[in-house]
Structure formats: structure tokens, C-alpha cells
Amino acid sequence: MRAKTILLNLLFTAFILTSCSAVTPDGLEFTGGQRIISPGRTAELIIVPHYPEDSSGTDSQRATKTSAPSFSGEPQLSSDNPDIKILSVKTETISPAISCTIVVSASESMLSGESARITISWGGFSSESLIKIKKQPSLYIDESGVITDAEATDALINKNRELPSDYIPSDLVRVKVPTILIFEEVNHLRKPASAALSSMFRAAEEEEGFILTARSGYRSYSTQVMLFDANVSTHGMEYAAKFSAKPGTSEHQSGLAMDITAEIMNYQLEQSFGKTPEGRWTAQNAHRFGFIIRYPEGSEEITGYAYEPWHLRYIGEKLAAEIYHGGLTLEEYYSGQNLRSHT
Ligand SMILES: [Zn+2]
Structure with a gap:
């Protein structure tokens, strides 16, 4: 009984293959093209018909497969994020293949970690592609190593990428959480970072x-000038460079960084914070609120800083989640590779 069914199926399949002049596509697919783009940039995406898996058998079958399928109507495209726009749509038939090329552009104001879903409907099929935004930090720095995107919450600030010496965030507010120092300046953060804290x-x-x-x-x-100079005169340049930041290179000047502690630490900043229940909770949950542990353990070669379980950097929830789940530092995220796996 079962053998008979299989035989009937085989005969039926053979009948279909010989009676059709071309194998029809069963969908659309985005091929090549970029899926990660920098704010203010464009990307080209190519969409081609997708054929059923079992159609790529014999040479003659492959030949018929590449006959141009007649797609009815023009492709319809949409983006679910108004900051990523579809600039142009072009269909092309280079016999026997058909393809659609679209160009998308990301607005200058977009931040790393944001994304858009591009949907195409064409010839009765539909498909989608995810465009992710990631800054190219090299586009946001001048010849003297000073960054040009100081106001952006996704700015990469480190020993090679200084903030302008005259940069003062425009939206500093007094934090609404318990504080410990009487020097009021340090009890401020930029508005979004303060709300997240x-x-x-x-x-x-x-x-x-x-x-x-x-x-x-x-x-x-x-203030950073004062702190750094004090550190140099007490501990020497090498120590100062390792445990504090040269003026301009501190994330604290951005108003997006906060050093946190707890009573269990006697309100000090020490590496043992990372082993306390409070420190562990912070490491596992900060990303939910848009923060990352900026200088994780074992990444000194990458970040230029020793482990600082207390130093939180606000970068927004989407980017923080991506970095946390990827087990990355901000440097690794931007370089596109996990640098620790090579050391
Ligand atoms: Zn800090």
C-alpha cells in the first residue's frame, strides 16, 4: 500500500516536471547588499526570485529554472522606520534572470542599534530585510583625534577619541537618586541618562x-584636569594614565557616565564591587536601562582601562542590549569583531 503511494507520487512529480516549461519561483530573497549602515549613508539591496529547493536537479532543469519568470506589476516597498527611506527602486531583466535593486538611506540623526524592516511585495510574493544602524566611528573624528559627535548618546569616547575641551552637555540635570559626594558637579548627568539611572x-x-x-x-x-594632575603627582604618570583619564578622554565629561556603589562597599569604587550581589545585579541588568559596564574584566587591552565594575555608560537601550548579549565592549561593537577571542 505504502509502496504504491510512493510510486504514484513519483509519477505525479515526473509529470509536473516534464509538463512545465519553467520552474516557477516560490518567493523572493534579498541577496548581497548591506544590512548594516552608518547614519547619513545609503545602501543597495538586491532582491531576486527564490526557487524551490528541489528544482536544482539536472542541468536541463537548472536551465529551465533560469528562464525569466514573469513578475506581474511593479515591486511595492515599505520601511517601518521613517528615518530609513527608500530612495529608488529599479527592476532589471538580464535574460534570463530578473532582479530588483533598491537604494535605502538612513537619516543623519539615527543612532547605532536602531533598525528598520524593509518589506517588498512583488509578483504575488513578499519578503523583508532588516537594516541595522551602526556608526563608523572613523567618520566622527577630526585630524587631532577630537570627536565630532559629542552630543550623540552612541559616541565612542576613549584614549584615542577625545571630547572637545570646551564641550559641556546642554541637558545636564541633577540626578534623582541617592548620592554621596558633596561636590555637586558630579551629581549631574545628561537628562536621558539621569532618567535611566x-x-x-x-x-x-x-x-x-x-x-x-x-x-x-x-x-x-x-575638573578632569585637576583630578588627573593630582593623580600624576601622587602616583606618577603611568598609574594616572591607567586608573584615570587624561582630560578630554574621560567619558564622565560626556554626562553619560556614572560611577555607582553601595553601602556594602562603604561607598567606595573598588573592583570587589563586581563580586557583591549589588555589583552582579548591575552587570546583569544595566542593559535593560540603556547602560553598559564600559570597562569589563579582561578587556584592558581593548578599552585601555582596568576593570571598573562601577563605571556605567549610558548608550540607549537598543545598543546596550546588543552589546550586553554580544558579550562585547563598545570598541569591539564598533570594530565589528570580538577582539578578546584572539588574545
Ligand atoms: Zn567612571
Whole structure:
């Protein structure tokens, strides 16, 4: 009974293959093209018909497969993010193949970690492609190593990428969480970072009963000059360069970084914070609120800084989640490779 069914199926399939002049596509696919683009840039995506898997058998079958399928109507395209626009759509038949090339552009204001879904409907089929935004940091720096995107929450600031010495964030606010230092300047953050810190501290208390404390946030260029010089005169240049930042290279000047601590640490900033329940919770949950542990353990060669489990950098929820789940540092995210796997 079963053998008979198989035989009938085989005969039926053979009948279909010989009676059709060309194998018809069963969908559309995006081939080649870029899926990661920098803000303000364009990308080209190519869409071609997709053929059923079993049609690529004999040479003659492959030949018939490449006969141009007649797609009815013009391709219809849409983007689910108004910041990524479809600039042009072009269909082309280079006998016997047919393809559609679209050019998309990302607005200048987009931030790394944002994305858009591009949907195409064509010839009765539809398909989609995800465009992800990732800055090319090399486009945001001048010849003297000073960054040109200081206001952007996804800015890459490190020892090779300084903030302008006259940069003062325009939206600094006094944080609304427990603080410890009387020097008021450090109790400030940029508005979105401050709101995120409040949410994070609230969650730590509600979920685990942890009371976190903000110790050091915004630091002006002149404050950093003072701190660095003091560190140099006490510990020498080598120590100072390793444990504090040269003026301009500190993320604290961006108003997007906050050093946090807790009573269990006697409100100090020490690496043992990473082993405390509060420190562990922070490492596992900060990304939910748009923060990353900027200088993780074992990444000194990459970030240029020793492990700082207390130093949180606000970069927005989408980017923070991507970096956290990828097990990356900000440097690795932008370079597109996990540098630690090679060391
Ligand atoms: Zn810090």
C-alpha cells in the first residue's frame, strides 16, 4: 500500500516536471547588499526570485529554472522606520534572470542599534530585510583625534577619541537618586541618562531590595584636569594614565557616565564591587536601562582601562542590549569583531 503511494507520487512529480516549461519561483530573497549602515549613508539591496529547493536537479532543469519568470506589476516597498527611506527602486531583466535593486538611506540623526524592516511585495510574493544602524566611528573624528559627535548618546569616547575641551552637555540635570559626594558637579548627568539611572536604581530596590548610590557622574574638562594632575603627582604618570583619564578622554565629561556603589562597599569604587550581589545585579541588568559596564574584566587591552565594575555608560537601550548579549565592549561593537577571542 505504502509502496504504491510512493510510486504514484513519483509519477505525479515526473509529470509536473516534464509538463512545465519553467520552474516557477516560490518567493523572493534579498541577496548581497548591506544590512548594516552608518547614519547619513545609503545602501543597495538586491532582491531576486527564490526557487524551490528541489528544482536544482539536472542541468536541463537548472536551465529551465533560469528562464525569466514573469513578475506581474511593479515591486511595492515599505520601511517601518521613517528615518530609513527608500530612495529608488529599479527592476532589471538580464535574460534570463530578473532582479530588483533598491537604494535605502538612513537619516543623519539615527543612532547605532536602531533598525528598520524593509518589506517588498512583488509578483504575488513578499519578503523583508532588516537594516541595522551602526556608526563608523572613523567618520566622527577630526585630524587631532577630537570627536565630532559629542552630543550623540552612541559616541565612542576613549584614549584615542577625545571630547572637545570646551564641550559641556546642554541637558545636564541633577540626578534623582541617592548620592554621596558633596561636590555637586558630579551629581549631574545628561537628562536621558539621569532618567535611566532612576529607573535602574528603582528596579534594583523593587526586584532585589538593593540600594544603589551614585558616586561620580558628570565631570567638566577643568575638573578632569585637576583630578588627573593630582593623580600624576601622587602616583606618577603611568598609574594616572591607567586608573584615570587624561582630560578630554574621560567619558564622565560626556554626562553619560556614572560611577555607582553601595553601602556594602562603604561607598567606595573598588573592583570587589563586581563580586557583591549589588555589583552582579548591575552587570546583569544595566542593559535593560540603556547602560553598559564600559570597562569589563579582561578587556584592558581593548578599552585601555582596568576593570571598573562601577563605571556605567549610558548608550540607549537598543545598543546596550546588543552589546550586553554580544558579550562585547563598545570598541569591539564598533570594530565589528570580538577582539578578546584572539588574545
Ligand atoms: Zn567612571
